[in-house]
Amino acid sequence: MPEPLLQAVAISKAFSGVRALRDVSFDLFAGEVHAIVGENGAGKSTLIKIMTGAVAPDSGTLVVGGRSVPRMDPALSRSLGIAAIYQQPSLFPHLTVAENLAFALEGVARWRRVNWSARRKRAAELLDRVGAALHPDRLVETLSMPEQQLLEIAKAVGGAARVLIMDEPTASLSEREVDRLFRLVERLRSDGLGLIYISHRLEEVQAIAGRVTVLRDGESVATRSRDGLSRSDLIQLMTGRELSDIFPKKAVTPGDVALELRDVSCRAAGIRNVSIALRRGEILGLAGLVGSGRTELAGTMYGLTPADAGEVLLDGRRVDITSPARAIALGIDYVPEDRRRHGVVLEMAIPANVTLASLHLVSRAGFIDRDAEHATASRYVDALRVKAASLDDPVESLSGGNQQKVALARALAANPTVLILDEPTQGVDVGSKSEIHALMQSLVERGLAILMISSELPEILGMSDRIAVMRGGTIAGVLSRAEATQQSLLALALGHA
Ligand SMILES: Nc1ncnc2c1ncn2[C@@H]1O[C@H](COP(=O)(O)OP(=O)(O)OP(=O)(O)O)[C@@H](O)[C@H]1O
Ligand SMILES: [Mg+2]
Numbered sequence: 168m169p170e171p172l173l174q175a176v177a178i179s180k181a182f183s184g185v186r187a188l189r190d191v192s193f194d195l196f197a198g199e200v201h202a203i204v205g206e207n208g209a210g211k212s213t214l215i216k217i218m219t220g221a222v223a224p225d226s227g228t229l230v231v232g233g234r235s236v237p238r239m240d241p242a243l244s245r246s247l248g249i250a251a252i253y254q255q256p257s258l259f260p261h262l263t264v265a266e267n268l269a270f271a272l273e274g275v276a277r278w279r280r281v282n283w284s285a286r287r288k289r290a291a292e293l294l295d296r297v298g299a300a301l302h303p304d305r306l307v308e309t310l311s312m313p314e315q316q317l318l319e320i321a322k323a324v325g326g327a328a329r330v331l332i333m334d335e336p337t338a339s340l341s342e343r344e345v346d347r348l349f350r351l352v353e354r355l356r357s358d359g360l361g362l363i364y365i366s367h368r369l370e371e372v373q374a375i376a377g378r379v380t381v382l383r384d385g386e387s388v389a390t391r392s393r394d395g396l397s398r399s400d401l402i403q404l405m406t407g408r409e410l411s412d413i414f415p416k417k418a419v420t421p422g423d424v425a426l427e428l429r430d431v432s433c434r435a436a437g438i439r440n441v442s443i444a445l446r447r448g449e450i451l452g453l454a455g456l457v458g459s460g461r462t463e464l465a466g467t468m469y470g471l472t473p474a475d476a477g478e479v480l481l482d483g484r485r486v487d488i489t490s491p492a493r494a495i496a497l498g499i500d501y502v503p504e505d506r507r508r509h510g511v512v513l514e515m516a517i518p519a520n521v522t523l524a525s526l527h528l529v530s531r532a533g534f535i536d537r538d539a540e541h542a543t544a545s546r547y548v549d550a551l552r553v554k555a556a557s558l559d560d561p562v563e564s565l566s567g568g569n570q571q572k573v574a575l576a577r578a579l580a581a582n583p584t585v586l587i588l589d590e591p592t593q594g595v596d597v598g599s600k601s602e603i604h605a606l607m608q609s610l611v612e613r614g615l616a617i618l619m620i621s622s623e624l625p626e627i628l629g630m631s632d633r634i635a636v637m638r639g640g641t642i643a644g645v646l647s648r649a650e651a652t653q654q655s656l657l658a659l660a661l662g663h664a
Contacts (some may be wrong), residue, residue, distance in 0.1 A: 169196060171194040171195055171196050171230070171485055172195050172196060172197050172230070172232060172329055172330050172360065172361040172376075172579050173195045173218065173229070173230070173231055173232075173249065173330050174192075174193070174194045174195075174228075174229070174230040174231075175192060175214065175218060175228075175229055175230075176192050176194075176219065176227055176228045176229075176230065177190050177191070177226070177227045177228070177356065177613055178190070178191045178192070178209075178217055178224045178226070178228075178229075179191070179194055179213065179224060179226045179227055179356055180222065180224050180225050181225060182411065182556075182564065183556070184556075185556035186385050187210050187213045187385050187421065188210045188213055188214060188217075188224070188382075188385045188386075189385050189386050190227075190386065190387075191210070191214060191382065191385070191386065191387045191473075192387065193214065193380055193387070193390075193599045195330060195361040195362075195363060196633050197329070197360070197361050198356055198357065198359050198361070199356065199362070199377045199378065200356055200358075200362045200363075200364055200370040200375050200376045200377055201361070201362070201363055201377065201379075201380065202353060202363075202364045202366065202376035202378070202379045202380070203215075203363060203364070203365050203374065203377075203379075203380050203382060203587060204366070204369065204379060204380075204381055204382070204401060204405055204476050204588060205366070205381060205382035205383055205405055205574070206383065206405055206406060206568075206596040206597075206598055206599070207554060207566050207567070207569050207595060207599060208383040208554035208565070208566040208568070208569055209383055209384065209405075209566075209598045210382050210384075210385040211382055212332070212334055212365070212566065213366050215332050215363065215365070215380070215441075217229070217239070218239070218251075218332065218363075219240075219241060219244045219249060219251045219331075219652065220238075220239035220240040220241045220243060220244040220365070221241060221644050222360075223238075223239075224383075225430075231247045231249070232239070232247070233246075238415045238577055244444050245326065246601035247353075248328050248329035248330060249328065249329075249330045249332070250322070250323035250328035250330070250332065251329050251331075251332040251333075251334065251335055252319045252320060252323065252327060252331070252332065252334070253334050254434070256312075256315040256318070256319050257319075258300070258307045258315055258318060258319070259307060260306070260307050260308035261306065261307075261308060262306070262307060263299050263303065263304050263305060263306055263307070264290060264294070264299060264302065264303045264304070264307060264310075264318060265283070265286050265287045265290035265303035265304065266286075266321060267322070268286070268289070268303075268321060268455040269286045269289075269290070269323060269355050270288045270310075270384065271322045271325075271326065272322070272325050272326055273576045275642075279436065281299060281589065285301045286303075287304070287517060290303040291303055292310065293321040293324060293325045294317075294318075294323070296324055297317055297320050297321045297324055297373065298317075298347070298350075298351055298354075299314065299317035299318065299320075301317065301318065302313055305371055307350060307450050307523075309463070309550075310325040311457065311458065312340070312348075312457070313340050313344040313348075313457075314447065315650070316336060316340075316348070317351075317500070320351065320357060322354075322601055323653050324355070327510055328360065329359075330360070330361050330362075330363070331355060331361070331362045331363070332362075332363040332365075332366045333358055333364050333365065335365055335366055335367070335594055336348065336364075336366075337366060337368065338372060338590075338593050338594055340457070340622075341622055342622075343459045348503070349371075349374065349375055350365070352375055353375070356558050358372070360383075361571070362576065363554065365582070365583070366642075367548045367568070367594060367595060367596050367597065367600070367621075368557045368596065369398050369401050369402070370398070372377060372393075372401070373396070373398065373401075375514070376393050376394055377389060377392065378391065378392055378393065379391055379393060379396060379401065379572060381401065381405055382435070383404070383405060383406075383407065388403055388404055389404050393508060397520035397538070400459075401648065402598075403596055405596070405597065405598070406597070406598045408598075413603075414604060414625075414626075414629030414630055415485035415601070415604055415605050415608050416450070416604075416608060416629060416630050416631075416632075417608060417612075418632070419448040419449070419471070419632075420448060420612050420645070421446040421448045421449045421611055421632070422446055422448045422614060423446065423447055423449065423482070423483075424444045424446050424480075424482075424483070425445055425446060425447045425481070425482060425498070425584055425585050425591070426444070426468070426479070426480070426585045426615040426616060427444040427450075427480040427483075428441050428442055428444075428468070428474075428477065428478075429442050429477055429478040429479075429480070430442055430477040430478070431467065431474045431476065431477035431478070431479060432474065432476040433463075433467045433472050433473065433474050433475055433476075434475055434476075435472050436460070436463040436464070436466055436467050436472040436640075437460055437463055437465055437640040438460055438464050438467050438472075438474075438567050438640050438641070439640050440641055440643050441464060441477070441641055441642055442477075442642070443635055443642060443645070445585065445610075445616045445618055446612055446614070446616060447584070447614045447616050448611050448615075448616070449611060449616055450607060450611055450617045450619055450630055450631050450632050451466075451469065451617070451619070451626040451631060451632065451633050451634070451635060452619050452620075452621065452630065452631030452633070452634040452635070453554045453618055453619065453620045453621075453634075453635050453637065454621070454627050454634050454635070454636045454637070454656055454660060454661050455636055455637035455638060455643075456626075456638070456660050456661070457622065459637040459638050459639065459640070459660065460639070460640040460641070461589075461620045461637050462503075462504055462589055462620065463640070464637065465501060465503075465587045465589055465618070465620060467488075468488065468494070468499065468501075468587060468618070469488070469491055469494045469499060469500075469501040469587060470489055470490045470491050470492075470493050470494040471489040471491060473487070473488060473489050473490075474488070481498075481499070481585075482496055482584075491640060492651070493609045495581060495583075496567075498582075498583050498584035498585060499583060499586075499587070500578040500581050500583035500585070500586050500587070501508055501578070501585070501586075501587040501589070502574050502575050502577075502578045502586075502588050502591060503526060503574075503589050504589040504590045504593065510570075510571070510573075510574030510577070511562045511570055511573050511574050511577070512562065513562050513563035513565065513570075514561050515560075515561060515562060516540050516558065516559045516560060516561055516562070517544050517545050517553070517555060517558050517559070517560065517562060517573060518537075518540045518543070518549065518558055518559075518568060519540070520541055520562050520573050520574075520576075520577055521540075521543060521544040521547055521548075521573065521577050522540050522544065522577075522580055525543075525580045525581040525582065527622075528634055540560065543574070543580055544558055545558060547576035547579060547580060548576070550576075550606065551572040551575060551576055551599070551602065551603070551606070551630060552572075552598070552599055552602060553569050553572045553573060553576070553645065554566070554569050554626070555569065567594050567631055568594050568595045568596055568599065570589075571593070571594055571595055572595070572599065572603075573624070574590075575591065575603065579606075579610075584614075584615065584616065584617055585615070585616045585617075585618070586610065586616070586617050586618070587617075587618045588607075588615075588617060588618070588619045588620065589620045590620060590621055590622065590625065591603055591607070591621070592604070592621075592623075593660030600615075603634065604629075604630060607619070607630065611617055619631065624653055624656065627651075627656070628652070628653070628656070630652055631644065631648060631651070632648055633645055633646075633647055633648065634648075636647045636659035636660050637660075638659065638660055643659045644657070644659045645660065645661065
């Protein structure tokens with residue numbers, strides 16, 4: 168048996184008395200992809216932060232290449248060949264691709280001794296190795312999310328990483344980009360790297376992992392070879408229960424048109440001539456490739472980038488949605504894709520976040536009624552199964568998926584008529600995902616209108632009554648639930664229809 172590249176032995180970690188990991192052991196060999204799965208808050212990110220030295224364990228040992236490392240820190244972890252790619256890339260937006268690579272690989276001290284033509288050449292070589300068609304002189308702020316990820320991987324490969332950790336790398340990638348990433352993962356694996364892969368998309372885990380470790384409530388419940396491990400086995404291990412009905416969508420008789428856009432354009436957002444109607448009781452899916460304008464259209468409907476041409480009608484009356492405050496007052500709420508930046512206030516506790524858009528409901532004579540605020544928050548925390556040690560914890564101490572649930576709770580507490588959800592289950596575990604779907608179903612049964620943006624085709628096809636497909640800032644076509652298939656949808660998105 169060869170020696171593992173990396174071993175975590177009996178790791179435990181608690182945050183202010185709350186256990187995040189207990190006695191977790193994990194190992195990784197050269198030439199393997201080892202996935203870590205588990206529900207939101209199970210401890211996945213904490214475990215990898217311990218490996219990269221970002222978080223110190225309370226007890227347990229890390230062994231790298233056979234040598235025990237008593238005190239890991241980020242610089243040591245990097246010099247031992249451990250690189251991590253997080254969902255949010257850590258790049259300098261105002262520097263070029265080559266500058267970012269040079270900066271990362273040479274460090275601050277040597278960075279200023281310039282030999283830019285050599286650096287550009289080295290950058291080009293590295294980008295080529297990871298299959299990235301990026302010009303070294305491009306500014307990072309002009310790169311798309313998948314391009315930034317490729318650059319992160321080039322950084323890791325250039326830094327001679329032997330262990331590459333990816334924490335939910337595909338959350339914002341389209342299917343085609345996911346395919347490209349997987350081919351790269353396979354190539355790095357066959358070059359002898361060890362890869363740790365964290366994802367809530369179990370089909371991805373089954374497609375690329377050789378072994379899977381399942382965490383539940385901070386404990387490792389199993390490490391299994393992929394062979395013979397079914398999706399339902401994984402769910403059973405993660406949640407301790409069976410889970411059927413992934414998409415609980417039932418037909419609801421649609422009511423009146425709640426929100427209608429007539430020939431709406433917004434030059435700043437790149438939106439042109441959009442006409443759609445959203446009915447009460449309906450889930451309208453908004454599909455399209457990354458960059459097709461879905462999030463931008465949501466921004467226009469929510470008043471972030473108000474329309475500069477066309478008409479918006481709410482319950483048949485013309486409205487001007489000039490700001491998010493105006494949208495909320497009109498009963499339109501939005502849960503953005505980038506919840507960590509716009510959906511929640513990280514420093515504030517859960518109740519304050521949940522009632523952020525509905526202060527009038529928990530205020531009396533201008534004062535916030537703390538009991539009402541707490542009661543509202545705990546109702547949503549229960550309904551959405553937000554995992555938190557205490558309601559009074561700041562949202563930043565929650566795991567990624569749980570932060571997203573708080574953002575959703577905030578929008579629901581405002582009791583909107585029209586709810587725009589941008590990637591509502593991104594980064595959310597399977598159990599909570601089906602709970603969010605069930606919740607969406609019950610909301611439309613009560614007469615809400617939901618616009619759901621999703622890059623996950625099964626989710627779009629499974630949950631939508633109708634699907635509007637965007638391309639180039641406008642609606643390329645609208646499909647009924649019966650007409651919509653993966654092919655018909657992609658054909659519209661790609662302009663092959
Ligand atoms: N800095 C922190 N302070 C307090 N608690 C924390 C901190 N970081 C993590 N936790 C807690 O540790 C537990 C594990 O969180 P972790 O981020 O590892 O979960 P995860 O498995 O990555 O979840 P997700 O799938 O939602 O990303 C959670 O209960 C979380 O609230
Ligand atoms: Mg996490």
